[in-house]
Amino acid sequence: MITLSAPAPQPATPQGPPVPPPDLSAALSLRGLWKRFGEKIAVAGISLDVPAGSFYGLVGPNGAGKTTTLSMATGLLRPDFGSASVLGTDLWSDTVTAKRRLGVLPDGVRLFDRLTGAQLITYAGLLRGLDRDTVAERTEDLLRAMDLVADRDTFVVDYSAGMTKKVALASAMIHAPRVLVLDEPFEAVDPVSAANIRDILHAYVADGGTVVVSSHVMDLVQRMCSHVAIVGGGHVLAAGTVDEVRGEQTLEDRFVDLVGGRKEGEGLAWLRSSSV
């Protein structure tokens, strides 16, 4: 019997005017990125320039396309269309050079969690080609900075969500990349650790590094970031310095204005009249 398989879905066709060439001086320059999963267009032509030396926030509602965009910007996911360059190097034509400059904290990617925290950070350093002495020294520094010294010999599989986030962040930093791309770095992290991590990131930016973070916490982005992009429905709705984007409003109010979705009225009346 002959089985005919359905034709593979074709990528969505990008529409709109041609995109300008990438900004070679930018830490990250994204041009016309598109990604479709089956019928769902997750990212529909995103172009963004992240200036070198900026602290850049990427915000948007659930399902806006942030993770998909960051995955395409860091070489974890191949776009259907569009390009990404890292400090002037095209990610998909010179992947090794571009990725060497990046430290990435992906969202939801499994770690080698049968290693201890110290082993995982060490492994990341060796994988990046650092010599053993440098790896040992930096591993100790990172364990201290992330407040993980007491749990250095605990298997990562037994870490809490926040500890797992911190050990993944340490692993992303060990090779001292020029650009850090962090998907939800503060999610599940306790306030003291979050403040320590923010200090580390600010010092890194002050020394010329670039940080891109995705977050849902508008107040944090407004205080922490120099630049922000608001994405919704796979598009960039606004981008620029935080002050340009928010204007006279708070970033949260601007976000709600652009994205919409506040539900008016009572809603879930049954929940308030529970009789059990």
Ligand SMILES: Nc1ncnc2c1ncn2[C@@H]1O[C@H](COP(=O)(O)OP(=O)(O)OP(=O)(O)O)[C@@H](O)[C@H]1O
């Ligand atoms: N591997 C996948 N297969 C199918 N659909 C996907 C896949 N990855 C993402 N999507 C869909 O693409 C859209 C964008 O998802 P994405 O994870 O990029 O959003 P996000 O802005 O990071 O959301 P959140 O804030 O909830 O993390 C969503 O509708 C999601 O369901």
